[in-house]
Amino acid sequence: xxxxxxxxxxxxxxxxxxxxxxxxxxxxxxxxxxxxxxxxxxxxxxxxxxxxxxxxxxxxxxxxxxxxxxxxxxxxxxxxxxxxxxxxxxxxxxxxxxxxxxxxxxxxxxxxxxxxxxxxxxxxxxxxxxxxxxxxxxxxxxxxxxxxxxxxxxxxxxxxxxxxxxxxxxxxxxxxxxx
Numbered sequence: 001x002x003x004x005x006x007x008x009x010x011x012x013x014x015x016x017x018x019x020x021x022x023x024x025x026x027x028x029x030x031x032x033x034x035x036x037x038x039x040x041x042x043x044x045x046x047x048x049x050x051x052x053x054x055x056x057x058x059x060x061x062x063x064x065x066x067x068x069x070x071x072x073x074x075x076x077x078x079x080x081x082x083x084x085x086x087x088x089x090x091x092x093x094x095x096x097x098x099x100x101x102x103x104x105x106x107x108x109x110x111x112x113x114x115x116x117x118x119x120x121x122x123x124x125x126x127x128x129x130x131x132x133x134x135x136x137x138x139x140x141x142x143x144x145x146x147x148x149x150x151x152x153x154x155x156x157x158x159x160x161x162x163x164x165x166x167x168x169x170x171x172x173x174x175x176x177x178x179x
Contacts, residue, residue, distance in 0.1 A: 035062060046075070053082035057094050064101060073101040092122035096131060103135055111135045126156045133165060142173055 042059040045051060056079035063072035076098040083091050099114030115132035118125055133148030146169050152162035 035065075038062065039066075046078075051078075051082070053079045053084075053087070053090065053094070056082060057090070057097070060094075060101070061097060064097060064104075067104070069101045069104045073098060073105075076101060089122065092118040092125050092128065095121065096125065096128045099128070099131055099135070103131065103138075106138075108135045108139045112139075124155050126152045126159060126162070129155070130159070130161050130165070133162070137165070137169065142169055145169055146173075 039059070039062045042051075042055055042062070046055060046059060056075045060072045060075035060079060063069075063075065076094055079094045080091070080098065083094065095114045095118035099111040099118065102108075102114060103111035112132060112135045115128050115135060118128040119132065122128070129148050129152040133145045133152065136142070136145035136148060146166065149162045149166035149169065152159050153166060156162070
């Protein structure tokens with residue numbers, strides 16, 4: 001009797017774990033199918049006709065998520081060309097995404113140029129400041145990197161990314177300053 005109760009408990013736990021795993025797998029499959037259908041729809045539409053800045057940005061962002069950086073950069077450039085003059089908030093986001101596409105391809109100068117453009121449009125854009133700092137860091141331009149992380153921390157003192165990168169750089173530069 002005791003063994004059968006223990007077996008039922010184990011079976012119940014196993015079924016619960018399998019149900020949870022199945023739920024997460026099905027959820028991920030649905031999410032992936034939705035992304036793939038959006039990607040296919042946008043690609044076919046934008047190859048046939050001219051789209052809006054929002055459509056180009058959306059397609060560029062989806063390609064960034066799929067780590068197709070070169071293709072993403074092309075669509076993000078199209079998004080920038082389609083932007084209206086009064087659409088400054090979205091322009092900063094698009095320039096930041098384009099900077100990230102270049103950064104991921106190790107094209108740090110182009111990334112820096114686009115991050116600066118985003119900051120010219122929206123000077124308090126903390127994500128662009130973090131990204132610009134990271135680009136400077138990759139180019140071994142530590143004073144500029146520190147300056148950007150500090151600016152991000154000034155605007156958003158609880159920014160964990162900027163705090164972590166700033167503290168790490170400070171520690172690495174400290175021995176060089178002592179002699």
